[in-house]
Amino acid sequence: DIQMTQSPSTLSASVGDRVTITCRASQSISSWLAWYQQKPGKAPKLLIYKTSSLESGVPSRFSGSGSGTEFTLTISSLQPDDFATYYCQQYDSYSSGLTFGGGTKVEIK
């Protein structure tokens, strides 16, 4: 199985801050990486797919980059609605399993 390691696990930030979350794969997954946002008690919501493609309706302050084994999610200017937990997910191959990172909780500083 491909392991996904997210860092940090918790991040304290203020409204307006630029925030970066890192996701590292245990082997190359090309660009097959997605990012999700989850708020307490709610289902996850897709933000970004194929490393950098923004899902329809997602604000442009969210962006993704990377390739191979190293990926980042950036929020250019943190808004009150962005305090949530973020997960990366690799989808390189169903046969070898799809895996999520452990999550990054973005908290109010």
Place this chain on the structure above:
Amino acid sequence: EVQLVESGGGLVQPGGSLRLSCAASGITFSSYAMSWVRQAPGKGLEWVSTISGSGGTTYYSDSVKGRFTISRDNSRNTLYLQMNTLRAEDTAVYYCAKDQGGVKSTWGQGTLVTVSS
């Protein structure tokens, strides 16, 4: 608007069985692969299983292989997850999701499964 509504969760004893359902609306159901993803209380997300649009191809995580069976009824726009030989570690909220090449583009609200004596 795409809507996915899970049902069938509840309390079950270890070793027991449960069948989850996910009713889809607002999509051409048979055109999409569908997945189950679970989340144990206070923990992260774990992919469980995926089924192709036709139902002819299925995939499972190692943690549920041989115990869980994913299926679908395209005439009823419904996805299923038959869970057998349940263990305490299967306790989680189970989400169904529309799957597009591995990306979970739309999620249901989830249904809670508790395995406990």
